[in-house]
Amino acid sequence: MNFLEEKIAKEGTVKEGNVLKVDNFLNHQMDIPLFNEMGKEWKRRFAGKPINKILTIEASGIGIACIAAQQFDVPVVFAKKAKSINIEGEVYVAEVESFTHKCKNQVIVAEKFLTPQDHVLIIDDFLANGYALQGLIQIVQSAGATVEGIGIAIEKGFQPGGRVIRNLGYQLESLAIVEAMDWKTGAITFREQG
Amino acid sequence: MNFLEEKIAKEGTVKEGNVLKVDNFLNHQMDIPLFNEMGKEWKRRFAGKPINKILTIEASGIGIACIAAQQFDVPVVFAKKAKSINIEGEVYVAEVESFTHKCKNQVIVAEKFLTPQDHVLIIDDFLANGYALQGLIQIVQSAGATVEGIGIAIEKGFQPGGRVIRNLGYQLESLAIVEAMDWKTGAITFREQG
Numbered sequence: 001m002n003f004l005e006e007k008i009a010k011e012g013t014v015k016e017g018n019v020l021k022v023d024n025f026l027n028h029q030m031d032i033p034l035f036n037e038m039g040k041e042w043k044r045r046f047a048g049k050p051i052n053k054i055l056t057i058e059a060s061g062i063g064i065a066c067i068a069a070q071q072f073d074v075p076v077v078f079a080k081k082a083k084s085i086n087i088e089g090e091v092y093v094a095e096v097e098s099f100t101h102k103c104k105n106q107v108i109v110a111e112k113f114l115t116p117q118d119h120v121l122i123i124d125d126f127l128a129n130g131y132a133l134q135g136l137i138q139i140v141q142s143a144g145a146t147v148e149g150i151g152i153a154i155e156k157g158f159q160p161g162g163r164v165i166r167n168l169g170y171q172l173e174s175l176a177i178v179e180a181m182d183w184k185t186g187a188i189t190f191r192e193q194g
Numbered sequence: 195m196n197f198l199e200e201k202i203a204k205e206g207t208v209k210e211g212n213v214l215k216v217d218n219f220l221n222h223q224m225d226i227p228l229f230n231e232m233g234k235e236w237k238r239r240f241a242g243k244p245i246n247k248i249l250t251i252e253a254s255g256i257g258i259a260c261i262a263a264q265q266f267d268v269p270v271v272f273a274k275k276a277k278s279i280n281i282e283g284e285v286y287v288a289e290v291e292s293f294t295h296k297c298k299n300q301v302i303v304a305e306k307f308l309t310p311q312d313h314v315l316i317i318d319d320f321l322a323n324g325y326a327l328q329g330l331i332q333i334v335q336s337a338g339a340t341v342e343g344i345g346i347a348i349e350k351g352f353q354p355g356g357r358v359i360r361n362l363g364y365q366l367e368s369l370a371i372v373e374a375m376d377w378k379t380g381a382i383t384f385r386e387q388g
Contacts, residue, residue, distance in 0.1 A: 023304065025269075028271065028272065028274065028303075028304060028307065029269050029270070029271045029307045030256075030260060030263075030269060030270045030271070030272070031269055032260055032263045032264060032268075032269065032270065035260070058252060058253035058256075059252035059253045059256060059272065059274070059275075062224075062252075062253060062256040062257050062260075063256050063257065063259075063260040063270065063272075065257075066224060066226060066229070066256075066257040066260050066261055067260055067261070069224075069226045070226060074226075075219075075223050075224060075225055075226065076223070076224045076226065076257065077222065077223045077224070078222065078224070078253065078257075080222065080253070081253075109222075110217065110222055113222065113223045
């Protein structure tokens with residue numbers, strides 16, 4: 001097991017309905033040294049890619065993306081989930097369904113923050129059905145920018161998001177891929193990664 | 195002018211309705227080296243305080259809080275704006291009005307992440323009317339924890355939030371306090387800080 005799988009095995013808990021609770025360290029309380037390890041691992045896996053910007057989505061992607069950005073020396077842009085009066089001018093929009101909240105959100109990025117010159121690393125905390133990620137990819141493509149790679153903390157390997165994204169040819173690096181989990185026993189099985 | 199005031203003067207823009215747009219570097223695209231400078235300045239201003247946790251609120255506080263947390267070697271907890279199915283058990287709740295979105299939100303923090311033993315630094319990007327901040331203070335108090343200080347990036351000094359918080363006796367450290375701004379000329383006036 002790598003450092004993140006060990007953390008999940010130790011501190012994550014499985015709840016009914018395929019819910020993996022990692023709010024101790026990932027998406028409510030945030031373990032900053034752990035995020036730094038994640039950033040270093042993505043830097044290793046995306047070595048040589050001409051990444052000049054990280055794109056994530058509010059809210060729980062932001063902390064991970066900001067800490068990881070220190071490894072790449074690049075700014076972070078986060079996609080916003082609702083129209084704000086402070087965003088004006090032209091924006092890229094994608095519609096995203098939320099697994100957690102059972103609703104649809106529009107996510108937006110101001111056009112000025114993504115251009116055809118940008119080489120983007122997308123970062124998020126979870127990948128399950130992949131709707132949020134597909135929305136972010138769509139936004140990068142709308143800008144004419146390039147998706148250099150996708151870094152995910154935890155992928156639910158038994159849901160289709162990861163397969164779809166890999167089939168599309170993207171370099172998707174999930175630091176932990178959960179193959180199965182059992183809320184009755186609490187057991188979590190990870191996919192072997194080379 | 196300090197480093198943040200200089201950044202605001204150079205890259206911020208003033209819009210009608212007392213809107214200060216700093217989305218180039220603070221709350222849509224995020225300038226990580228700038229956040230590091232902010233963290234160092236708060237570390238200096240809160241030197242000697244027994245801070246063991248940073249509390250912020252989604253979304254735009256998260257990145258600043260995570261980078262600042264590296265100066266304090268503490269975890270970050272972010273208050274969430276809506277009930278999520280992934281939050282269960284007991285939560286602290288406060289009701290918060292949003293200046294930006296003209297609506298009320300419930301903000302919540304899981305009880306397990308704030309205890310009477312916690313000495314909390316609250317971090318956020320903006321302080322205007324102070325509703326969000328009052329909600330966070332209320333949550334810390336509900337937990338029986340101690341507010342050791344409050345770090346704000348940009349305070350709108352012509353709105354009442356900062357005065358209320360200082361009158362209550364909290365150490366509030368706003369790195370830039372905007373005394374006045376004029377959307378017709380673009381002029382921004384900062385309060386002199388000792």
